[in-house]
Structures are given as C-alpha cells and as structure tokens.
Amino acid sequence: MKQQLSTASDYNEACDLLRSGYVKHVRLGWNVGSDEFFRIASDWCDTGAKIKKDGDNFVISLKGFPIPPQH
Numbered sequence: 633m634k635q636q637l638s639t640a641s642d643y644n645e646a647c648d649l650l651r652s653g654y655v656k657h658v659r660l661g662w663n664v665g666s667d668e669f670f671r672i673a674s675d676w677c678d679t680g681a682k683i684k685k686d687g688d689n690f691v692i693s694l695k696g697f698p699i700p701p702q703h
Contacts, residue, residue, distance in 0.1 A: 643668055660690045
C-alpha cells in the first residue's frame with residue numbers, strides 16, 4: 633500500500649503531522665529558508681527521518697511504522 637503524502641504550509645504544521653503518527657511523508661509546501669531547513673533537519677533527522685528534494689519542495693520521510701502519539 634502506498635503511503636499518503638501530506639503537505640504542510642509551515643514548520644509547526646509539518647511537526648504536528650509528523651508527530652501525529654498517521655503520516656510517514658510530509659511535503660514542505662512553503663519556501664523553506666536555510667535556518668528553517670537546518671532546524672527541521674536537527675529536530676527530525678536525529679529520530680531517523682530523511683529529507684529529500686522533490687521538485688521545488690522538500691519531503692520528510694519517517695522510517696518504519698508511524699508511532700501513535702503518547703497521551
């Protein structure tokens with residue numbers, strides 16, 4: 633089954649989508665500046681995420697199964 637690609641319009645939405653446990657791939661659908669890119673890389677690549685360039689946008693992909701949020 634192909635994973636759905638969700639698009640985030642800002643940094644906070646991207647983090648919310650990744651933390652939700654429902655998506656494995658998030659397209660960064662805004663003009664990401666260098667400081668913001670390195671902030672995202674620092675926050676997510678340490679957890680095993682990969683960032684790839686896809687056309688004009690970046691896509692963050694989480695490895696393995698999505699983890700449901702802890703309450």
